[in-house]
Amino acid sequence: MVTGDNIQTAKAIALECGILDSEAAAEYPFLIEGRIYRALSDAQREDVAEKISVMGRSSPNDKLLLVQALRKRGHVVAVTGDGTNDAPALHEADIGLAMGIQGTEVAKESSDIIILDDNFTSVVKVVRWGRSVYANIQKFIQFQLTVNVAALTINIVAAVSSGNVPLNTVQLLWVNLIMDTLGALALATEPPTDHLMLRSPVGRREVQALYQVVVLLVLNFRGTSILRLKDDTSEYSNKVKNTFIFNSFVLCQVFNEFNARKPDEMNIFFGITRNRLFMGIIGITVLLQVLIIEFLGKFTKTVRLNWTLWLVSIAIGLISWPLAYLAKFIPVPETPFHAFFAPLRRCFRHPSRQPAQIL
Numbered sequence: 001m002v003t004g005d006n007i008q009t010a011k012a013i014a015l016e017c018g019i020l021d022s023e024a025a026a027e028y029p030f031l032i033e034g035r036i037y038r039a040l041s042d043a044q045r046e047d048v049a050e051k052i053s054v055m056g057r058s059s060p061n062d063k064l065l066l067v068q069a070l071r072k073r074g075h076v077v078a079v080t081g082d083g084t085n086d087a088p089a090l091h092e093a094d095i096g097l098a099m100g101i102q103g104t105e106v107a108k109e110s111s112d113i114i115i116l117d118d119n120f121t122s123v124v125k126v127v128r129w130g131r132s133v134y135a136n137i138q139k140f141i142q143f144q145l146t147v148n149v150a151a152l153t154i155n156i157v158a159a160v161s162s163g164n165v166p167l168n169t170v171q172l173l174w175v176n177l178i179m180d181t182l183g184a185l186a187l188a189t190e191p192p193t194d195h196l197m198l199r200s201p202v203g204r205r206e207v208q209a210l211y212q213v214v215v216l217l218v219l220n221f222r223g224t225s226i227l228r229l230k231d232d233t234s235e236y237s238n239k240v241k242n243t244f245i246f247n248s249f250v251l252c253q254v255f256n257e258f259n260a261r262k263p264d265e266m267n268i269f270f271g272i273t274r275n276r277l278f279m280g281i282i283g284i285t286v287l288l289q290v291l292i293i294e295f296l297g298k299f300t301k302t303v304r305l306n307w308t309l310w311l312v313s314i315a316i317g318l319i320s321w322p323l324a325y326l327a328k329f330i331p332v333p334e335t336p337f338h339a340f341f342a343p344l345r346r347c348f349r350h351p352s353r354q355p356a357q358i359l
Contacts, residue, residue, distance in 0.1 A: 001013070001014055001017075001019050001053070001054045001055070002054075002055045002058050002062070002063045002066060003054075003055070003056055003058065004056075004057065004058055004059070005056055005057070006056060006057065007031065007033050007056035007057055008056075009056070010031075010054050010055075010056035011031055011054065011056070014031075014053065014054045019053055019054060020053055020054060029048045029051045029052060030051060030052065030053045030054070031053065031054050031056070032048070032052055032054070032055050032056075033055070033056055033057045033058075034055055034056070034057050034058030034059055034062035035057065037052075037055060037058075037062055037065065037066070038059075038061065038062050038065060042069075045065060045066075045069045046069045046072055046073055048069075049066055049069035049070050049073065050070070050073060050075075052066070059085075060085035060086065060087075060088055060089065061088070063079070063081075063086065063088075063089040064088045064089045064092055066089075067079060067089050067092045067093050068092060071092075071093075071094070076094045076095075077093045077094050077095075078093060078094065078095040078096075078097060079092075079093035079095070079096050079097065080096075080097045080098075080099075080115075080120070080123070081096070081097075081098060081099075081103075081107055081111075082098060082099035082102045082103040082104065082107055082118075083103075083104055083107060084104045084106045084107060086098075086107050086110075087106045087107055087109075087110040088110075090107060090110040090111045091110040091111075095112050095113065096110060096111035096112050096113070097111055097112070097113045097114075097115055097123060098110070098111035098113075098114050098115070099114075099115055099118045100114045100115055100116035100117065100118060101116075101117070101118045102118055103118075113126060124197075127197070128192045128196060128197060129192055131192065131196040131197070132190070132191070132192035132193075132196055135190070135196060136187060136188045136189075136190055137188070138263070139187045139188075139190070139260045139261065139263060140183060140184055140187045140188060140260070142260055142263060143183050143187060143253075143256065143257065143260040144183070145209065146208045146209045146212070146253075146256060146260075147175060147178075147183075147253055149209040149213070150208075150209045150212040150213050150216070150249070150252075151167060151172060151175060151249070153209075153213045153217075154166060154167065154212075154213060154216050154217060154220065154245075154249075155167055155172075157217060157220075158217070158220050161221075162220075162221075164238075166216070166219075166220050166241075166242045166245040166246065167242075167245070167246055167249065168242075168300075168301055170299065170300045170301065171246045171300055171301075171302075174250070174292065174300070175249065175250060175253070178250065178253055178254075178285055182281050182284070182285055183253075183257065185277065185281055186257055186277070186278045186281040186282065187257065187260055187261065187278075189275060189277045189278060190261060190275060190278070191271075191274070191275070193271065195265060208252075208256050208259065208320055208323065208324065208327075211319070211320065211323055212249065212252050212320075215248070215316055216245055216248065216249060219241065219244065219245050219248070220241075220245060223241040223244065223245065224237055224238070224241055227240070227241060227244060227309070236303070239301070239302070239303045240303055240305070240309075242302075243293065243302040243303050243305060244305060244309050244312075244313065246300075246302060247289070247293055247305060247309075247310070247313045248312075248313040248316045248317065250285075250289050251289070251313050251314060251316065251317035252316065252317045252320055254282060254285055254286060254289075254317060255317040255318060255320045255321060256317075256320050256324075257278075257282065258272075258321065259320060259321065259324040261278070264328070266325065266328060268321070268324070293305055
């Protein structure tokens, strides 16, 4: 809480609101006056900024200095304000929230979000739904990456090595229909949950794509012997093998859609019964896949599979569930990989600047 009020008034309000936990916490640097903070050096301000809970007797410049110090430390900063004096801090923050009723026009123009009812609880709803939209987009993109990486790798490696591709054009169009249309509908309709308010940044993991590529490439090169198709004619056995690869690939995507629902939660089935659209799309996808394999072979250049091959295809897809569970134990670095190269990129963009200025 940053306010221009007297430090004792600010302390009393902060204790009542729970911003300060106790009298013991109501001391420097948790409780600080603006004049003391602005007198610190840049390095000291950055150190103290992460500990401050309440700042009293502050000027507009003090709030701006606090925002700048927190951002330099890598924090994502949100600022609320209603006055003209709050405009610099609202503009400097990652997210500026202005009051819609009591806020001045200058504050509204400098902010990113306007709280129309001046109610702070609305901020929680904004964050909740904003995170939900972002999470759903992230799930869909992660699902798309898995499908694209696996499909391209399988076909390119097979084409270069043997001259034949296991997935033909019609089959790839069907996979793209699952990936783009049905996948978007299934993964973009997840309602917001309480877990979203506690989640930390999650890195993309390509474990599923790697698993699918390895399994399907093994089937492509050794599938005839693994599936014991040597007794059949070579042309027919090749069609069975390619149909089995196509079926296994599609079922991998169906099972992986469950993983994509909860990329950072252990229980991927939590709340699944409340999303009837997701369950309906999964059911339609499986039904259409059965129809394609069993009845539309002339159109998709596939052949019918026996129950044994169907069960093996299901088993290959089912393995993606425990694999995704184990992958969630892989630690994700707090600093994104590309962040390490940011200073170097700035050097190339601004060669006239000194390295100390850029870093």
